[in-house]
Amino acid sequence: EAGVTQFPSHSVIEKGQTVTLRCDPISGHDNLYWYRRVMGKEIKFLLHFVKESKQDESGMPNNRFLAERTGGTYSTLKVQPAELEDSGVYFCASSENRGQNNEQFFGPGTRLTVL
Amino acid sequence: RKEVEQDPGPFNVPEGATVAFNCTYSNSASQSFFWYRQDCRKEPKLLMSVYSSGNEDGRFTAQLNRASQYISLLIRDSKLSDSATYLCVVSSGQNFVFGPGTRLSVLP
Numbered sequence: 235e236a237g238v239t240q241f242p243s244h245s246v247i248e249k250g251q252t253v254t255l256r257c258d259p260i261s262g263h264d265n266l267y268w269y270r271r272v273m274g275k276e277i278k279f280l281l282h283f284v285k286e287s288k289q290d291e292s293g294m295p296n297n298r299f300l301a302e303r304t305g306g307t308y309s310t311l312k313v314q315p316a317e318l319e320d321s322g323v324y325f326c327a328s329s330e331n332r333g334q335n336n337e338q339f340f341g342p343g344t345r346l347t348v349l
Numbered sequence: 350r351k352e353v354e355q356d357p358g359p360f361n362v363p364e365g366a367t368v369a370f371n372c373t374y375s376n377s378a379s380q381s382f383f384w385y386r387q388d389c390r391k392e393p394k395l396l397m398s399v400y401s402s403g404n405e406d407g408r409f410t411a412q413l414n415r416a417s418q419y420i421s422l423l424i425r426d427s428k429l430s431d432s433a434t435y436l437c438v439v440s441s442g443q444n445f446v447f448g449p450g451t452r453l454s455v456l457p
Contacts, residue, residue, distance in 0.1 A: 276351075276449040282444055290444060325393070342391065342392050
């Protein structure tokens, strides 16, 4: 079974540019999450989709970040315009809809560098 | 204070040693607890869920003390392949709160 995939694996952009990250969850997983790890810090939650609906977006840092999950399949996370502090690794995870104690399966991450 | 705190590490131990990691969490409403491992430049992968009664999986034993809001992970007979960062993860609902991780290096 294919795991969570993310694209691109790396992205280097200049401050002010736009970048769109994509995540394909495990097929059949209703829950999709975005997380971010900035240099030297712990992994932090950004937002959570259940199917196509945003269940919790309390972790989104500001309105330069826009996440979508049209059709409840893959998700995109757009950063516009990118700032230096947005550099980090963006992880996507998915889980089945079985209530509490669900294992979240993580994708390999997208390493974003903003110059 | 961070919501999830872990031993700062790194831990450098010889093969065959027993090593214990500690984790504390501040949110008393937390309901689910996990240990994930993360290899260098890779994604986190579930090592084990942690249950109130404590649980064991081969050389790994996890324990939870809800009253003290404390979680532990014990690795016995450590192998070179156990070298990684161990992440304590806590959830009060669906979303995960990660600790900063403790790095383990098992030396030959």
